[in-house]
Amino acid sequence: MTLARSVLKWILLSLPLGVLVGSACALFLGALERATELRFEYPWLLYLLPLGGALIGWIYWSFGQSVEAGNNLIMDEIHEPGGGVPLRMAPLVLIGTIATHLFGGSAGREGTAVQMGGSIASGIARWVPGLKPDDVRNLLMAGIAAGFGGVFGTPVSGMIFAMEVLAIGRMSYAASLPCLVASIVSDQTCTAWGIGHTHYRIVSILPVESGLHLAPLDAWRLFAAALAGVLFGLTSLLFAEMTHGLHAAFKSLIRWPILRPVVGGCLVILLVWIVGTRDYLGLGVTSPDPAAVTIVSCFEPGGAHAFSWFWKVIFTAVTLGSGFKGGEVTPLFFIGAALGNVLAGIFNVPVDLFAGLGFVAVFAGATNTPIACTVMAVELFGGENIVYFAVACQLAYLFSGHSGIYLSQRIGTPKLALKPLEEMQSLRQARANRRGFLRFVGRSGKKNHEKDETHE
Known part of the structure; x- marks a missing residue:
């Protein structure tokens, strides 16, 4: 009965999350398509890109400093729960991304969808009483999955992405069910709103008469x-x-x-x-x-x-x-x-x-x-x-x-490396340590060079 209650709970939480995130993705993709069409139709819009940048900068400086970190904020909240992800992240990133594309900036759409998903998931977590910290964590992961699956039309990889992206070499399966349900529902909701996805075709290299199901190696x-x-x-x-x-x-x-x-x-x-x-x-x-x-x-x-x-x-x-x-x-x-x-x-x-x-x-x-x-x-x-x-x-x-x-x-699990890395440190820390090490080597090299010159 405990397992059944858990499954029922996550289905009831993930279904509305998927519908909300899928609808947000549909709105976003529709607006993005229209913004792109306008950019092609009016090439002079490119010359307003600095003005659009000023608008985006002002909006985030005035209203969005707490959500400036974007996807990283959601990841940090999953790893170390704190104040939650503000709901205003969703409209701010939606407006900012549409403006970026309207005026010709080179950017994508996954970050926007994931941030909308995390923001909506965090809002649901605040509205539903009695959720434990682990429940909130799983719900945020489901929001990531819903955003990814909805915006790209790839629900299964959306689920896996949400579980795999948090820690290198270590996947969290605790949220697999809500991630799967939310990603599938988001994708289907987006499709129901009439939003399609680009199809890419790879010509088959599998001989028809071979009877194989995989291309020959x-x-x-x-x-x-x-x-x-x-x-x-x-x-x-x-x-x-x-x-x-x-x-x-x-x-x-x-x-x-x-x-x-x-x-x-x-x-x-x-x-x-x-x-x-x-x-x-x-x-x-x-x-x-x-x-x-x-x-x-x-x-x-x-x-x-x-x-x-x-x-x-x-x-x-x-x-x-x-x-x-x-x-x-x-x-x-x-x-x-x-x-x-x-x-x-x-x-x-x-x-x-x-x-x-x-x-x-x-x-x-x-x-x-x-x-x-x-x-x-x-x-x-x-x-x-x-x-x-x-x-x-x-x-x-x-x-x-x-x-x-x-x-x-x-x-989570370091890749092949010449020296061991601290477990569960962030890429930000690893990058800072790497740069610090390079500065140390540079200073050491300079000192040794000065000593050599003095000796000469």
């Missing part, structure tokens, strides 16, 4: 997938460190928070002039220009330029690092698909398959969630290539090191 193709996984992981590392580094630089050089996105907006406009294209603005999923580089075009031969992936890294790091709102995941999809497109030509392997590998593997490396990303590949592209996806995601996860886009993520 070609030795060269598998080796290429492994090597690509290493490069995807290093790209994840580059993206995370560049985004965090620019964010720190903006905070250090520009004390007034309202001015940071203004400067960032000017830099994005300058980048457009330098590159000579607007392909790297916004989500980058599709474009009315058939010659544009998009995520969809990356699944076709010649659909990306040699450095399309790198320019998307720069555009997104400047946008998010300066204080604009949105997620990192859709830009990571773009970066990975574009890099996979280029590598496919180098390795002489199927372009669509390697674009798909990059799509999920760069994401896996940047979020340290290889299992969720492997399952996501199955939900998006089908299951016959799961071995290739698993290899690429796992190697990307390993070679991204102890870095990631979520600094509040904890290190």
